[in-house]
Amino acid sequence: MRADPRLILPLDRPTVDEARALTAALGDTISFYKVGLELFATDGMALARELKAQGKQVFLDWKLHDIGATVERAAGALASSGCDLLTVHAEPQVMAAAVRGCAGSGLKILAVTVLTSLTDADLAQIGYAEDARTLVERRIRQAVDAGCGGVVASPLEAALARTIGGPDFLVVTPGVRPDWSAKNDQARAATPLDALKAGASHLVCGRPITAAADPQAAALRVIAEMAGA
Ligand code: C5P
Numbered sequence: 001m002r003a004d005p006r007l008i009l010p011l012d013r014p015t016v017d018e019a020r021a022l023t024a025a026l027g028d029t030i031s032f033y034k035v036g037l038e039l040f041a042t043d044g045m046a047l048a049r050e051l052k053a054q055g056k057q058v059f060l061d062w063k064l065h066d067i068g069a070t071v072e073r074a075a076g077a078l079a080s081s082g083c084d085l086l087t088v089h090a091e092p093q094v095m096a097a098a099v100r101g102c103a104g105s106g107l108k109i110l111a112v113t114v115l116t117s118l119t120d121a122d123l124a125q126i127g128y129a130e131d132a133r134t135l136v137e138r139r140i141r142q143a144v145d146a147g148c149g150g151v152v153a154s155p156l157e158a159a160l161a162r163t164i165g166g167p168d169f170l171v172v173t174p175g176v177r178p179d180w181s182a183k184n185d186q187a188r189a190a191t192p193l194d195a196l197k198a199g200a201s202h203l204v205c206g207r208p209i210t211a212a213a214d215p216q217a218a219a220l221r222v223i224a225e226m227a228g229a
Pocket of ligand 1: 036175204208
């Protein structure tokens, strides 16, 4: 069985060497990797370039949030790396700047609407008047208006994002757990099949694969389930 380009594996490893070892063990089973903040803090861009040189797709999950000029320059610099996806926080100025920065490149901007760690009470404490669901919907619309390629959404919000964004909008869904795997700290998880049926274009699925005794076999099992969508 071949890799499914809709499956994104997060390289949540403390060091670049450990992340490299994981990609070597997975071989051709995975074609799309997510490089997050932990690796950014070490040598994540070097790893991202290596993965691109190997023909992989790379998602830079850096959740940029700064003044427009800075975000625009950062997105422009990252666009030249040939990477495929970059996250930013879903504020209109930030999203518009990121889209400007990577214009004309293959890099697509994904908006992180509301961090799933935030409850309605947290939002009220920050000073937002809207509850999480309302704010997520507002920000999906603003992501479309800003020209973002898509959003990161929980499986519960995937259908909303698909409806608002239309057929070509990227809906990238973490919190994916096959029935046979541990839920870990993902409280609102969905199976790969259910996440795709809800409208996800891509699934981020980590520990069910990376913590398995045989990661390659676990990846193949997830891919087989995705084929049913
Ligand atoms: O191992 P697991 O499948 O839970 O990994 C999910 C990945 O998606 C992690 O890299 C995590 O940081 C990221 N993520 C998430 N929930 C969000 C946004 C990102 O789990 N709401």
